[in-house]
Amino acid sequence: MSADDATRPPRARTRGPYKRSAETRASILAAATDVFTELGYRAGSMREIARRCGVDQSTVLHHFPDKSALLLELMTDRDRQADAVLAAQHADAPEQIPQAALALARHNAGTPGIIELYTLLAAESVTPDHPLGEFFRARIARVRGAFEDWFARMADAGLLRDGVDPDFAAASFLALWEGAQLHWLIDPDGVDVVALLEDHLRLLLHEDVLPST
Amino acid sequence: MSADDATRPPRARTRGPYKRSAETRASILAAATDVFTELGYRAGSMREIARRCGVDQSTVLHHFPDKSALLLELMTDRDRQADAVLAAQHADAPEQIPQAALALARHNAGTPGIIELYTLLAAESVTPDHPLGEFFRARIARVRGAFEDWFARMADAGLLRDGVDPDFAAASFLALWEGAQLHWLIDPDGVDVVALLEDHLRLLLHEDVLPST
Numbered sequence: 001m002s003a004d005d006a007t008r009p010p011r012a013r014t015r016g017p018y019k020r021s022a023e024t025r026a027s028i029l030a031a032a033t034d035v036f037t038e039l040g041y042r043a044g045s046m047r048e049i050a051r052r053c054g055v056d057q058s059t060v061l062h063h064f065p066d067k068s069a070l071l072l073e074l075m076t077d078r079d080r081q082a083d084a085v086l087a088a089q090h091a092d093a094p095e096q097i098p099q100a101a102l103a104l105a106r107h108n109a110g111t112p113g114i115i116e117l118y119t120l121l122a123a124e125s126v127t128p129d130h131p132l133g134e135f136f137r138a139r140i141a142r143v144r145g146a147f148e149d150w151f152a153r154m155a156d157a158g159l160l161r162d163g164v165d166p167d168f169a170a171a172s173f174l175a176l177w178e179g180a181q182l183h184w185l186i187d188p189d190g191v192d193v194v195a196l197l198e199d200h201l202r203l204l205l206h207e208d209v210l211p212s213t
Numbered sequence: 214m215s216a217d218d219a220t221r222p223p224r225a226r227t228r229g230p231y232k233r234s235a236e237t238r239a240s241i242l243a244a245a246t247d248v249f250t251e252l253g254y255r256a257g258s259m260r261e262i263a264r265r266c267g268v269d270q271s272t273v274l275h276h277f278p279d280k281s282a283l284l285l286e287l288m289t290d291r292d293r294q295a296d297a298v299l300a301a302q303h304a305d306a307p308e309q310i311p312q313a314a315l316a317l318a319r320h321n322a323g324t325p326g327i328i329e330l331y332t333l334l335a336a337e338s339v340t341p342d343h344p345l346g347e348f349f350r351a352r353i354a355r356v357r358g359a360f361e362d363w364f365a366r367m368a369d370a371g372l373l374r375d376g377v378d379p380d381f382a383a384a385s386f387l388a389l390w391e392g393a394q395l396h397w398l399i400d401p402d403g404v405d406v407v408a409l410l411e412d413h414l415r416l417l418l419h420e421d422v423l424p425s426t
Contacts, residue, residue, distance in 0.1 A: 126399060127252065175393035178396070179392025196381070196385055199385065
């Protein structure tokens with residue numbers, strides 16, 4: 001598996017090698033999630049990721065030149081999945097935003113591994129020279145901006161309770177979400193992230209926007 | 214500085230060595246905060262802590278037998294300081310609880326180093342075999358219990374808005390606090406933890422409990 005795909009004979013390259021390369025890439029990403037979740041960015045190694053995939057380290061480096069490239073792919077893939085969940089919930093309509101957000105929280109509850117990695121990397125990213133420092137600064141600003149847009153549109157549609165500032169609602173919803181996920185990772189039985197977010201939305205929105213379930 | 218205090222001549226031991234030992238201990242704790250904040254638990258080393266204090270590693274080991282002992286002391290010292298801030302604010306009276314909590318949030322804003330270390334260790338503590346895994350599980354449960362007691366007493370005193378469940382208020386206040394701190398560490402200019410907590414308290418409490426500032 002350590003041979004570069006480009007060195008294979010032409011006949012085998014019509015479909016098989018591409019598929020195999022995609023499978024190898026996927027198995028590297030899965031192993032990287034495990035390794036970085038267990039050890040964090042600094043202690044996790046490309047060598048250990050290769051070992052768990054059963055491939056040479058050169059194969060890992062062929063797909064991802066270094067640890068930062070791997071981590072960045074894992075984090076952007078997580079965001080792509082989140083966008084897909086929101087799109088499927090038609091989060092562009094103000095009335096659908098609360099349920100779309102809760103659907104994403106439910107999706108996260110089903111993927112604890114990547115949430116654990118995200119939470120660890122976010123905390124690590126504050127440390128000096130962390131390769132994802134700039135990524136997380138930009139990401140937090142971007143997500144807060146998206147949430148501000150959400151709550152501004154819900155305000156325009158008359159869904160927010162009187163006196164609730166849309167920007168406060170956005171920042172508090174985001175902070176509550178990620179704090180609750182941290183506490184859920186630490187104490188899975190003690191924290192229900194979806195229920196906390198739902199109750200928080202009930203405080204922010206008019207009573208009839210989010211019917212009791 | 215590497216000589217054990219017990220080997221010093223008796224005359225110098227009446228007060229000097231004890232004081233010097235306490236100073237060494239304090240400088241070890243300060244260096245440990247820096248090292249673990251920069252590198253995390255796994256990559257931070259006792260050797261590096263000793264180097265920054267300008268003492269032998271044996272001196273560090275004399276005060277703290279291993280990294281977990283050091284981390285545990287840093288975290289329990291943080292909790293002792295928090296308890297002192299709350300006690301000074303008379304947080305035992307229900308009416309004083311909101312201002313006491315905000316005073317603690319302001320105190321935290323003035324100690325970003327230890328908040329960064331706390332946040333990193335909390336996220337790391339979820340990883341396998343982390344020495345503070347049990348500490349953080351117990352701590353989250355304990356703090357949530359203390360917050361539940363706070364909000365239950367405020368509910369008894371008639372301070373909570375109608376329909377606000379004290380246990381939800383406690384869990385959401387704690388999650389919002391720690392999530393906001395994470396976002397503040399990532400983007401110090403973009404997040405005001407104290408303002409977020411204050412606005413959240415305004416949602417949870419009757420209007421006249423927390424006057425506008």
